[in-house]
């Protein structure tokens with residue numbers, strides 16, 4: 711099943727068309743994705759009975775973030791060995807957890823205003839929680855996941871280094887620094903939910919350049935392990951997001967370093983989920 715936030719309303723997506731959840735469920739579910747996620751188990755059980763009628767062709771500019779106001783947003787640092795290595799850090803023994811503050815959430819077509827000349831990219835697979843989780847073991851981790859979406863973890867590298875210890879949360883929370891989308895895709899839709907390809911491509915006056923190309927098969931702490939580790943400490947709620955970390959190929963890992971520039975477009979693509987295109991202004 712593929713869901714989206716279309717102009718503020720939850721829609722099912724099939725063959726490029728959007729079907730309003732509130733309409734196709736005769737008012738039982740919706741109207742927005744937060745409401746659908748709160749009733750996730752009932753919704754998924756009922757979804758096969760919906761008759762998909764009166765679909766509309768999707769206008770990508772109307773797609774919003776699959777969860778517009780997540781209660782909690784977790785992000786994981788250094789969760790791919792090749793990325794840890796390119797930043798000169800050791801691969802961690804425990805997940806490195808920080809947050810991206812809620813005000814940084816944006817849709818898949820959002821413009822991103824660069825606050826400085828030190829902004830970097832990080833393509834990430836993003837988990838959307840579908841069922842409350844508290845002390846969940848890793849072998850039950852996937853049962854608490856509604857679906858997956860694409861995310862960019864835009865990062866201001868100077869702010870990140872300001873202060874006595876890394877300020878990941880602050881540096882990654884400027885306005886629109888957390889675009890997600892375009893779709894929320896349930897785990898059963900993937901040929902292998904533990905091996906999903908992700909990439910970042912930069913489009914500018916010199917053409918297109920693929921900067922990152924990885925697979926979630928290389929995560930140090932995979933999706934169910936992250937659900938288990940986080941739920942050991944706190945409760946995960948429906949609609950919470952987990953940015954799972956980025957593979958190699960970020961700007962600061964390059965020689966010379968590369969930072970984003972106004973006028974460029976960042977294309978984030980995840981297999982089975984689609985593309986986000988963010989223009990930098």
Ligand code: ZN
Pocket residue numbers: 785786787832834863953955956
């Ligand atoms: Zn990241």
